[in-house]
Amino acid sequence: MASTAAAGPRAAGAGLARDPALAVTVVLLWAGLALFVLYPLAMLFARLVVDQGHLSLGGLGKILTDRHQVQAFANSLLLGALVGVIGTVVGFAFAFVAARGRLPRGVVAAIDASVLLPLISPPFTTAIAMIFSFGPRGLITYGMFGIKGFTVYGLWSTLLSEALTYFPIAYLTLRPILAAIDSNIEGMARSLGASRWRVFRTVTLPLAVPGIANAFLLLFAASLADFATPLILAGNGFPVLPTQAYLQITGMFDLRGGAALSFALLVPALVVFVLQRYWVSRRQYVTVTGKGAGVTPFDSMTPPVRFLLLGACAAVTLLIVYFYALLLYASLVVALGANHSFTLAHYRTIFTDGAKAIRDTLIIAAFAMPLGGLYGILVGYLVARKRFPGRGAMELVSMVDYALPGTIVGIAYLIAFNDPPLVLTGTALIIVACYVFRYGPTGIRATIALLSQVDPSLEEASRGLGAGSATTFRRVTLPLIAPAFFAGLGVVFIRSMTAISATIFLISISWTLITVKILENITELSLGSAAAFSVFVVVVVFVVIGVISRAMGRFRAPGAAPIASLLGG
Amino acid sequence: MGVNAIRVRVDGVSKRFAHRVKGEVYAARDVTLDVAPGEFLTLLGPSGCGKTTTLRMIAGFETPDEGRIRFGDEDVTQAPADKRNIGFVFQNYALFPHLSVAENVAYGLRVRGVADAEVGQQVRDVLQLVGLAGYEQQFSNQLSGGEQQRVALARAIVIKPRLLLFDEPLSNLDARLRVQMREEIRELQQRLAITTVYVTHDQEEAMAVSDRIVVMSQGRVVQDGSAEDLYHRPRTRFVAEFIGRVNLIAAQVVDTADGAVTLAALDRHLVVRYDGESLLPGDAAWLVLRPEALQIVRADDTDAALQGVVTARTFLGEKVEYRVLCGEVPLQVVRHNSGPGDLVPPGLTIGLAIAADAAAILPGEPE
Numbered sequence: 001m002a003s004t005a006a007a008g009p010r011a012a013g014a015g016l017a018r019d020p021a022l023a024v025t026v027v028l029l030w031a032g033l034a035l036f037v038l039y040p041l042a043m044l045f046a047r048l049v050v051d052q053g054h055l056s057l058g059g060l061g062k063i064l065t066d067r068h069q070v071q072a073f074a075n076s077l078l079l080g081a082l083v084g085v086i087g088t089v090v091g092f093a094f095a096f097v098a099a100r101g102r103l104p105r106g107v108v109a110a111i112d113a114s115v116l117l118p119l120i121s122p123p124f125t126t127a128i129a130m131i132f133s134f135g136p137r138g139l140i141t142y143g144m145f146g147i148k149g150f151t152v153y154g155l156w157s158t159l160l161s162e163a164l165t166y167f168p169i170a171y172l173t174l175r176p177i178l179a180a181i182d183s184n185i186e187g188m189a190r191s192l193g194a195s196r197w198r199v200f201r202t203v204t205l206p207l208a209v210p211g212i213a214n215a216f217l218l219l220f221a222a223s224l225a226d227f228a229t230p231l232i233l234a235g236n237g238f239p240v241l242p243t244q245a246y247l248q249i250t251g252m253f254d255l256r257g258g259a260a261l262s263f264a265l266l267v268p269a270l271v272v273f274v275l276q277r278y279w280v281s282r283r284q285y286v287t288v289t290g291k292g293a294g295v296t297p298f299d300s301m302t303p304p305v306r307f308l309l310l311g312a313c314a315a316v317t318l319l320i321v322y323f324y325a326l327l328l329y330a331s332l333v334v335a336l337g338a339n340h341s342f343t344l345a346h347y348r349t350i351f352t353d354g355a356k357a358i359r360d361t362l363i364i365a366a367f368a369m370p371l372g373g374l375y376g377i378l379v380g381y382l383v384a385r386k387r388f389p390g391r392g393a394m395e396l397v398s399m400v401d402y403a404l405p406g407t408i409v410g411i412a413y414l415i416a417f418n419d420p421p422l423v424l425t426g427t428a429l430i431i432v433a434c435y436v437f438r439y440g441p442t443g444i445r446a447t448i449a450l451l452s453q454v455d456p457s458l459e460e461a462s463r464g465l466g467a468g469s470a471t472t473f474r475r476v477t478l479p480l481i482a483p484a485f486f487a488g489l490g491v492v493f494i495r496s497m498t499a500i501s502a503t504i505f506l507i508s509i510s511w512t513l514i515t516v517k518i519l520e521n522i523t524e525l526s527l528g529s530a531a532a533f534s535v536f537v538v539v540v541v542f543v544v545i546g547v548i549s550r551a552m553g554r555f556r557a558p559g560a561a562p563i564a565s566l567l568g569g
Numbered sequence: 570m571g572v573n574a575i576r577v578r579v580d581g582v583s584k585r586f587a588h589r590v591k592g593e594v595y596a597a598r599d600v601t602l603d604v605a606p607g608e609f610l611t612l613l614g615p616s617g618c619g620k621t622t623t624l625r626m627i628a629g630f631e632t633p634d635e636g637r638i639r640f641g642d643e644d645v646t647q648a649p650a651d652k653r654n655i656g657f658v659f660q661n662y663a664l665f666p667h668l669s670v671a672e673n674v675a676y677g678l679r680v681r682g683v684a685d686a687e688v689g690q691q692v693r694d695v696l697q698l699v700g701l702a703g704y705e706q707q708f709s710n711q712l713s714g715g716e717q718q719r720v721a722l723a724r725a726i727v728i729k730p731r732l733l734l735f736d737e738p739l740s741n742l743d744a745r746l747r748v749q750m751r752e753e754i755r756e757l758q759q760r761l762a763i764t765t766v767y768v769t770h771d772q773e774e775a776m777a778v779s780d781r782i783v784v785m786s787q788g789r790v791v792q793d794g795s796a797e798d799l800y801h802r803p804r805t806r807f808v809a810e811f812i813g814r815v816n817l818i819a820a821q822v823v824d825t826a827d828g829a830v831t832l833a834a835l836d837r838h839l840v841v842r843y844d845g846e847s848l849l850p851g852d853a854a855w856l857v858l859r860p861e862a863l864q865i866v867r868a869d870d871t872d873a874a875l876q877g878v879v880t881a882r883t884f885l886g887e888k889v890e891y892r893v894l895c896g897e898v899p900l901q902v903v904r905h906n907s908g909p910g911d912l913v914p915p916g917l918t919i920g921l922a923i924a925a926d927a928a929a930i931l932p933g934e935p936e
Contacts, residue, residue, distance in 0.1 A: 471680060
């Protein structure tokens, strides 16, 4: 019945006045968003248009029309598009096999686990494995085929590495959509005389098109923002924007040029964000409720097709497993490709030399995790359930740092917090703030998604039974959104352990990070230590995710998304 | 579990909503209700008629823009839901998914600070009452629709509310269970003697459970009365058509005498009892004939007021439905099935007698 929203700002403002706790929370959140989202971006923009106290676009044009930088821009778009297409195709194949393959539960679980690996790994992992396999002394190029002087660096290796790293995003986006398509619809088409292939072409695929578009955009954005992989693999011949911006700042100490390049990155990132949010999201035919349909999935595949798809997916899975096995092996031998005798020296190195990085990373993660989790459910709850002025704006602003490539956020923080009035560079606070506002939004989305499945009548039932609004939040709403809190915790933790694109601009002598240490190791060619660090991060993340999932399992959560599925966007 | 039943008065209540296309619309407009202590009142109407909005205002989930709501002598118009002491049963049951059956039922008691031992006893008692003894530790996703409905009912009545409110509580159940549950709800309400307001769009359900029915349409109350009243003496075409099935036949007033009107309809003159607003010869009117008010007789029977040809027959077991073409006008006729030899074959010309008192008149301009 008429559950249309009741009137406009009049009612909303009145709600704020009646509920002081709500008013205080809203003001505090806005202060945080203004300081750590809007202010840095404003400063970044100001740096672009103001030169030595004058409004000027000079110099900006020069760097943006520089042939080398135009090439980087084109390369970024090309790489993003290729990663988008290939990753989506591979992700679709995996999703299709998992949703329709009628595979035993164990096999699907194994696929899930291996697909999860790239998502929770520190950056450079596949890049390191690529160098081990295809580098100058690579196991495959040199060891197996004896090719000398093979160049691993360039578009193809970067593409392969990114596609392998990011296709799980497409898998996680598409699988619930394919699983949620009502098998009766496909059965109906079949009963009307369509062949399996025709059903796929005319029913299944069209229903999945919005999901496919979404997956492509997510992959495009991920590749566009990826800093670590091209830094290692792209080489000089294939410059891309994030690495160019980084080199402009760290190599040439040209903050303004770096800002300009990151700004060039902003345009396509924004286009993708807008397309995804306002176009794709309105074209979803399938509602993913998290509830299984409870019907046998439609039998989409003939035996040969099934065999072929399964084979392809198995090959990709094997490649992932091979890469990680290689990483583990490399961390346990003196020098992969040269001396294969067993040693624990690399682990000794990371726990002595790298001890500070490990400690710093864990301390920062320990602070960012609860703050990010809390921030996520607070904003999510307010946006989904409360009425106050600027509600829509809060939702939008809270998503900004999440949607932007890390390079932009990092450079914006660097510009904003390097000079008075707020000097935060060199502190842990700036890194913690970056994680909270950049990765906390996962918790916001999870909370909103969860609350959209919690009928408001549950809260009304509680009110009707005599509980006030505070009691209702504590006894009914909070337990129901607890899974979103833990999901937020999990994602902030994973990202705290694995992020680099933004934070590489924010580290200092006082505070450094494991990921930065891995990068140093790679540039010093201590690949063994880099591998040991990566293995360490993967193990820690797996353990923490296990603990959090267990905690989540204690709460009954109809439709709560598993952490892994939140890593996608 | 007896309570002192209260009178509920809804006095000229309106609620407006901002609508994306139509601008400001009235979900409820000048609604006035008077529910006697212990009465079972049903708000009946199609979706969008304002019945749920009215119920939610009585519950305190919405605040009226105009008008007052009183529980007994207390004005509760501005009171939030948690201060009204009501029992509300939602269409989707709204069971807390993170709590067991026992904890769901106990929720309202705990909010009221009832001691643990007492809570346990009351929960057991009320679950016994709704036939769910032994279900204490189950969770809502382990229950069938009917069981969830009973938990929702138990949760609503265990707090001894002043007023019991139901929002389409049976619409998620299958037909058989719906009939069973509505009998249980009625029986429980009688036993507890608690003032009850019930919302449904199902006229049969409304007739089965209620003492009194209020029919709503487009935000307004259109008629108010017992089931028999509404069925036999509808005051508007909407009520005539919404409650039960009906033959509405365009007619013209020929003559009026005390308590009876002669109508020209279906090419003949019919005399119908009438005590509504005055009609003058020449006025347009509707002749209201319920399908069971028409009796099939032989075409040459002296009681036959009308003649027609049977065009279709639907056998439904206890009753048989016929379509009879009377001149140009198709009529629905329902007849109790009194045996295999009793069926009238399609194609036969028959006579139709109109039972005394069974016809009614609605004033109005025929289309």
